[in-house]
Amino acid sequence: MKKLLPTSTAGSLPKPNWLAEPEKLWSPWKLEGDALTSGKQDALRIALQEQQSCGIDIVSDGEQTRQHFVTTFIEHLQGVDFNLRETVKIRDRYDASVPTVTGPVSRPKSVFVEDARFLRQQTDQPIKWALPGPMTMVDTLYDAHYNSREKLAWEFAKILNQEAKELQAVGVDIIQFxxxxxxxxxxxxxxxxxxxxxxxxxxxxxxxxxxxxYGYGIQANTDWKKTLGSEWRQYEAIFPKLQQSNIDIISLECHNSRVPIELLELIRGKKVMVGAIDVASENIETPEQVADTLRSALQYVDADKLYPCTNCGMAPLPREVARAKLSALHAGADIIRKELVG
Structure with missing residues (x-):
């Protein structure tokens, strides 16, 4: 029987400080060559063990083998020059120096498949693997070839489909974009x-x-959130169309956000990964706070479709904070499970 309210993380977990500088996005590797390869595998094992020790049901690699959730995938593609950089505004929010699309994009070989195979060998639990979505990839580049965000996105969609099929073939249960x-x-x-x-x-x-x-807990994102007013209704624009889409699960941010919980009504019938852990704060949620978020969501999401999760990735947080937050997620979900079956 499938577990009720299976818990998971939205993506990244902090890296060990011997692998990369902690609490930092795009943190450079501290190892190189074969030492880096084995170091990444060790970090992946540790991330898995930490999830297991915290009681997380659907486990991931914690994105231990990549520097960044978008650019690491793009680094492996042809048609993108990382030495030719331009400054663009990412997510309409902050300026960043990004690589340039100089020709047709293609994927010469798989990017994460060996890492996913390695994770699959370590556990019998369901595993989830994250890939960047096409629009977010387009938004993290300067395009000097297609001169069309849409055309470039369609090319990325084809490439992502190739990668996703190979990830599925090595035993990934859930693929997240x-x-x-x-x-x-x-x-x-x-x-x-x-x-x-x-x-x-x-x-x-x-x-x-x-x-x-609404993004990692970095300054540019927290500053942006302050401009969004007392209600964050961004989901309202896209939920009705996602409800009609072929995507199985929608993962979103709830805890400590100003998202009106009733917006979940717009995706009723879909499975929902409800963000019940705030990744923009080092305060550790109590199990009861997690339970409160899940209780609110259950007004609009059937219990068999609710997946307690984190709001976003936790790479910029201290490891002990991330670990404590995962334990709180597990304990909060447990409170609700007991209420539902009791």
Whole structure:
């Protein structure tokens, strides 16, 4: 029998300080060559063990083998020059120096498949693997070739589909596409964003997720959130279309956000990964706080479709904080499980 309210993380977990500088995005590796390869595998094992010791049900690699949730995937593609950089505004929020698309994009070989195979060998639990979504990839680059966000997104969707099929073949149970850009570019989401996502999941039999958050707990994101007012209704623009899409699960941010919980009514019938852990704060949630978030969500999500989760990735947090937050997620879900079956 499938477990009620299976817990998981939205993505990254902090890296050990011997592998990369902690509490930092795009942190450079401290190892190189064969030592880096084995170091990444050791870190993946540790991330898995930490999830297991905290009682997490659907486990991941904690993104231990990548520096960044978008650019590490793009680094392995042809047609993108990382030495030719331009400054662009990412997510309409902050300037960043990004690589340039100089020619047709393609994937010469798989990117994460060996890492996923390694994770599969370590555990019998369900495993989830995160990939960047097409729109978020487009938004993290300067395009000097296609000169069209949509055209480039369709090319990325085809590449992601190749990767996703190979991940499924090595035993990944759930494939997640990270699309924080869906909370910003509503017209594009409607015009081609969801269609590109459906291209990326074409032909998959494993479960698929789209993760749409308000970003990591970094300064640029927390500053942006302060401008959003007392109600964050961004999801309202995209939920009705996602409800009609072929994506199985929608992952979103709830705890300590100003998202009106009733917006979940717009995706009723879908499975929902409810973010019940705030990744923008080092305060540790109590199990009861987690339970409160889940209780609120249960007004709009059937219990067999609710997956307690974190709001976003936790790479920028101290490891002991991330661990304590995962334990709170497990304990909070347990409170609700007992209420539901009791």
């Amino acid at each position: 990270d699309e924080p850009a869906f909370n910003v570019f509503f017209d594009e989401v409607s015009d081609w964003g969801i269609a590109c996502l459906e291209k990326a999941i074409e032909g998959l039999s494993c479960e698929t997720v789209v993760h749409i958050c």
